[in-house]
Amino acid sequence: MVNEVNIDPKSRADWPATSYSKPVIGATGKTGSWRTFTPKIDYDECSRCRTCWLHCPEAVISLDEDGTPHIDLDYCKGCGCCAEVCPKKCIAMIREGFDEEESA
Amino acid sequence: MKTELMSANYAAARAVMSARVEVVPAYPITPATTVPEQIALLNETGQWPGQFIRVESEHSAMFACIGASSTGARTFTATSSNGLLLMDEGLHWAAAARLPIVLANINRSVSPSWNIHVTHDDSMSKATTGWIQFYVSSVDEFYHTLIQAFKLAEDERVLMPVMINADGFVLSHTLSTYDYLEPEEVDKFLPPYKPPHWVMDPENPVSHGNIVFPEHYMEFRYAMHEGTHNAMKVYEEIEREYKKLFGKYFGGPIDCYKCDDAEVVFTSQGSVAAEAKDAIDELREEGYKVGNARMRMIRPFPVDRIRELGSRVKGFASLDRSVSYGYGGPVASDIRATMYNTKHRPIIKSYIGGLGGRDMTVLDIKEVILDTVKAVENGETGSEETWHDLR
Secondary structure, eight states: OTTOOOSSOSSGGGSOSSOEEOOOTTTTOOGGGGOSEEEEEOTTTOOOOOHHHHHOTTOOEEEOTTOOEEEOTTTOOOOOHHHHHOTTOOEEEEETTOOHHHHO | OEEEEEOHHHHHHHHHHHTTOOEEEEOOOTTTTHHHHHHHHHHHTTSSOSEEEEOSSHHHHHHHHHHHHHTTOOBEEEEOHHHHHHTHHHHHHHHHTTOOOEEEEEEOOOSSSOOOSOOSHHHHTTTTSSOEEEEOOSHHHHHHHHHHHHHHHHSTTTOOOEEEEEETTTTTTOOEEEEEOOHHHHHTTSOOOOOSSOOOOTTSOOEESOOOOHHHHHHHHHHHHHHHHHHHHHHHHHHHHHHHHHOOOOOSSEEEESOTTOSEEEEEOTTHHHHHHHHHHHHHHTTOOEEEEEEOEEESOOHHHHHHHHTTOSEEEEEESSOBTTTBOHHHHHHHHHHHTSSOOOEEEEEEOOGGGOOOOHHHHHHHHHHHHHHHHHTOOOSSOEETTOO
């Protein structure tokens, strides 16, 4: 049973002595569902400086070859670090369920 | 096997050598200090080939133990009193991570008031962590129980950490003979540790300690409870094997002395329990039917043994060198709770004594036992607990 992961044990006899998981994407489900505020990048203003990519604590920001950032909203928890560090201040944090116009 | 003259602390360091422990993270605290000090010396002189980690606190010591044990290394540490309390978070963690760490706790009073002598409050306050707990009464018992502890902790049916408690100064700094075993001799008893569950391995990475929500959390806690429970029967097997191999036996979870026909049995933990044998001998000569039940194991609690004893005796005189403040003696309370689910109702007198290292002499122990003998004769349970020798 060493380092074998049983995701859905049928009975307690099949359970490991203690909990552990393989490093896979979404081991604990889509953590993006925890989000209250969603980051929205204004690509017209974005200078492709990669500061947001460097600071994202969840590493959910990927870059195109030219440095254009994309945020994976399946796993972004909406912490707002990217918006905070953005030198151009072009990442807005929008409350979930509101669109830009409504929140403004 | 060769007989040597040493303090319990020096002998504990030799147990680390004999059991081929691989990692010892430790932080010094009186009276445990000479345990890591001796291990460091044995390391520097090449007698113990393991890894000694100098850490900045007991909290770090326990978490370094957790890291080391997670890689599958046999791991040991030693501490006392406030040091054990600083490890608290790690103690809970080690138990739930099912890591077979062995810890030597040299019982010392918790401050304030500052006092380096024995009280069992430090370890008794850790009785609900999941750690298996032993209390020993001699240097020889300390050394051999430490070796047995690795086998017990590493057994797949148990997989729980083990704490061996020895009274500060009375044992830790008092020289006595013990029988040392070479690592080659211990090999036939204690094979290398092979983790039967997850390991920290860069070649095959897993993450441990991750989220387990309400639908699964309880089952892992039940598994811990089972593991600690299983330690009772597994330890009995281990003791039988140890006796066969090395001729050493310390009496099981409860070491009974003259209990067979006893009407009143004295229970206690640690060095007092050895002193009590002399008290029993003297009282027997004076015509009292009394016996001594030395509580070696308090977690898991020896429920069956207590019930068996409780079905025969008229009274327990139960001495705790510790207090659960606002209730009473922790082990006396467990004995009372254990007897409740039976039809037997022996008088169970709770005594608090010997706190802060105050001497519990043969005369003190006789006084305690005779108080229970009197209660049995009168049929009166008396006060909830009695503080012996309280000014």
